[in-house]
Amino acid sequence: MNELISVDPDVRELLAVVQEFCEKEVAPRVRDIEDAAAIYDTDLLRTAAAIGLQGLIFDGEGGIEPAGFVPAHETNEIVASYSGSLALALSIARLHGYMLCRYAAPEIRDRWLPGLVAGEAFGAFAISEPHAGTDVRAITTVARRDGDDYVLDGEKSWITQGPRSEFAVVLAKLEHRGREADTAAFVVDLGTPGASAGPAEPLIGFRGVPLGTLSFSGCRVPEAARMRVDGFGGMLDGVNLARLDCASYALGFLRGALRECTTYLADREAFGAPLVRNPLLQAQLGTMLAAYLAGRHLAHAALGSFAAGGGDGVDTALVSAAKLVTTESAMAQSTVAVQLLGGAGVHTDHLVQSYFRDSKIIEIIDGTSQIHQLMLGRTAARLDWTAPVPGPRRRA
Numbered sequence: 001m002n003e004l005i006s007v008d009p010d011v012r013e014l015l016a017v018v019q020e021f022c023e024k025e026v027a028p029r030v031r032d033i034e035d036a037a038a039i040y041d042t043d044l045l046r047t048a049a050a051i052g053l054q055g056l057i058f059d060g061e062g063g064i065e066p067a068g069f070v071p072a073h074e075t076n077e078i079v080a081s082y083s084g085s086l087a088l089a090l091s092i093a094r095l096h097g098y099m100l101c102r103y104a105a106p107e108i109r110d111r112w113l114p115g116l117v118a119g120e121a122f123g124a125f126a127i128s129e130p131h132a133g134t135d136v137r138a139i140t141t142v143a144r145r146d147g148d149d150y151v152l153d154g155e156k157s158w159i160t161q162g163p164r165s166e167f168a169v170v171l172a173k174l175e176h177r178g179r180e181a182d183t184a185a186f187v188v189d190l191g192t193p194g195a196s197a198g199p200a201e202p203l204i205g206f207r208g209v210p211l212g213t214l215s216f217s218g219c220r221v222p223e224a225a226r227m228r229v230d231g232f233g234g235m236l237d238g239v240n241l242a243r244l245d246c247a248s249y250a251l252g253f254l255r256g257a258l259r260e261c262t263t264y265l266a267d268r269e270a271f272g273a274p275l276v277r278n279p280l281l282q283a284q285l286g287t288m289l290a291a292y293l294a295g296r297h298l299a300h301a302a303l304g305s306f307a308a309g310g311g312d313g314v315d316t317a318l319v320s321a322a323k324l325v326t327t328e329s330a331m332a333q334s335t336v337a338v339q340l341l342g343g344a345g346v347h348t349d350h351l352v353q354s355y356f357r358d359s360k361i362i363e364i365i366d367g368t369s370q371i372h373q374l375m376l377g378r379t380a381a382r383l384d385w386t387a388p389v390p391g392p393r394r395r396a
């Protein structure tokens, strides 16, 4: 039988190393991590760094290596199938590094990038605020120019890794808080007076990566910390990468669900035969496999578009579709996976319940499902579906 998925020969070797790392070192720690011990209290990030996982998309000279996006995505799938939290921690290290390489002054990039790649420095990506989530224009964090510096005031909430971060990429309005104010992103050293982080919030999923608030009160940041891009535009570039990362976690949960369910049902006998031979359960596994394969092909098409432009000219409809379809499939299929394991499915000894908890979160972060539906709906309405190749409508 042919292999179901094709993987570049160069990447295969890396995947074998990652699979072994996950089986031997991640799997035995998952329960500690999920019991809120946090990834950072283990040596997993440093081992991942020794394999090279955080550095995959960087060229070693302060630039981006586009050929690294596919290996990053493939390795994430495997890692997420064991620990969503670890996949998230690795992905956000790459995301923060990506933002630094694309938009930060070289001295700022060189201050933080080596630590991110080594699994020793941690950053945050701070857009959301207590009263501004989906409606990003409603943010009220403001940066006012004062001599050679900017002075930052405001509060960011729901910030992944906030309680552990040494720096944060912060979106702020310039000079005033009005809805239409210009925006900028700043790389803020969280050791600066006036910057503070709140405690970790109790969440249902991704429990190994703490999340909390970041507050700025008269926090003075140098001009050099301002990123060289319009604030919204730069953040959206990062958010597109984060959406593709969400797709990779979702595919990891689908892959993990297939692995955990087929293994369990092959061992579990009922009515005199292994349950894996039951046609009703096989039909459910079939739908799960179809969801994984469909999501994987779509995600790779979206990833190709992102990698080709290094973030520029990315097909945002493809990225939205990949994020929406894979995360909704992960939610639906992890629910099935819990059911397929019966009582064992809700026991923390089994990974399926973690896919279920983490999947709900990836339907919310980086654009909720509704927002992706809206954006795709607008795209659909703009196209001419009567044409042989659906495309923009021709003017009469």
Ligand SMILES: Cc1cc2nc3c(=O)[nH]c(=O)nc-3n(C[C@H](O)[C@H](O)[C@H](O)COP(=O)(O)OP(=O)(O)OC[C@H]3O[C@@H](n4cnc5c(N)ncnc54)[C@H](O)[C@@H]3O)c2cc1C
Pocket: 125, 126, 127, 128, 132, 133, 134, 135, 157, 158, 159, 160, 161, 203, 206, 211, 361, 364, 365, 366, 367, 368, 369, 370, 371, 374
């Ligand atoms: C685990 C986790 C990690 C996160 N990490 C980060 C992070 O690192 N950095 C960061 O900046 N943010 C982060 N966030 C915040 C996340 O981006 C927001 O939660 C998300 O954007 C939704 O915003 P909200 O929670 O304010 O929901 P709201 O915007 O209040 O939305 C509530 C509901 O209304 C719906 N809704 C809102 N507007 C519309 C509309 N126009 N049309 C239709 N439906 C709509 C939404 O889909 C949702 O169902 C994180 C959130 C979570 C849960």
